[in-house]
Amino acid sequence: MLAELEDGLVALIEKSALAGRLRSVAGLPDGGAGQLLQRLAVEAPGVYVAPLGFAVVDGLAAPRFEITCVARNARGQEAARKGDGKLIGLAQMVDAVLALMDGGVADGVVFHVSGVSYPRDAALADAGLCVATVAIEATGVPLPPALDEAALAPFETFRASYDIEPHESAAEHARWAGDPPDHTISAPEASETVTLQP
Numbered sequence: 001m002l003a004e005l006e007d008g009l010v011a012l013i014e015k016s017a018l019a020g021r022l023r024s025v026a027g028l029p030d031g032g033a034g035q036l037l038q039r040l041a042v043e044a045p046g047v048y049v050a051p052l053g054f055a056v057v058d059g060l061a062a063p064r065f066e067i068t069c070v071a072r073n074a075r076g077q078e079a080a081r082k083g084d085g086k087l088i089g090l091a092q093m094v095d096a097v098l099a100l101m102d103g104g105v106a107d108g109v110v111f112h113v114s115g116v117s118y119p120r121d122a123a124l125a126d127a128g129l130c131v132a133t134v135a136i137e138a139t140g141v142p143l144p145p146a147l148d149e150a151a152l153a154p155f156e157t158f159r160a161s162y163d164i165e166p167h168e169s170a171a172e173h174a175r176w177a178g179d180p181p182d183h184t185i186s187a188p189e190a191s192e193t194v195t196l197q198p
Helices: 002-014 017-021 033-043 077-082 090-101 122-126 170-176
Strands: 024-027 046-052 064-072 112-117 129-137 157-162 190-195
Touching (some): 002 017, 002 024, 002 046, 002 064, 033 046, 033 064, 033 122, 064 077, 064 090, 077 090, 077 129
Antiparallel strands (some): 046 064, 157 190
């Protein structure tokens, strides 16, 4: 459910007139704070979709997502906020996202805007970024059906990584869990891969 809704929201933005003014429309990228800021700065202006926690009542979900708008302008913060006639500004991006998402439909689900926030963070300012988040939600969405195990690919490989005393960050652990694992910065103290025979 969540993956389909996220993809549907990204597609909704990509099909809009806003997309033609952006360099990036995607799910919110992974990575540590520094790496994420660097990527957002390179890709700005961009709009990113990320799921949030949500309530479930009587078998019906109220999925919530955050649409993050990121602007940057070499002419300074005011140009990044308001636009300069060449690059879209944060205010214009937020207006477009509000119009697009309030009543917008993704994967057959109707969303409504529930709020807008403007994070104030020294790291964002240092990177020259202006950021706003638009919170959206839907209500009364049926939960997905039970998992159809017959539709799953056969389980063939089990891989485990051990870091007995957690010496590395959660971001590094996430890199190790990738397929294939990423050991470019750090590596687990021990690892095991088991390939099952058919």
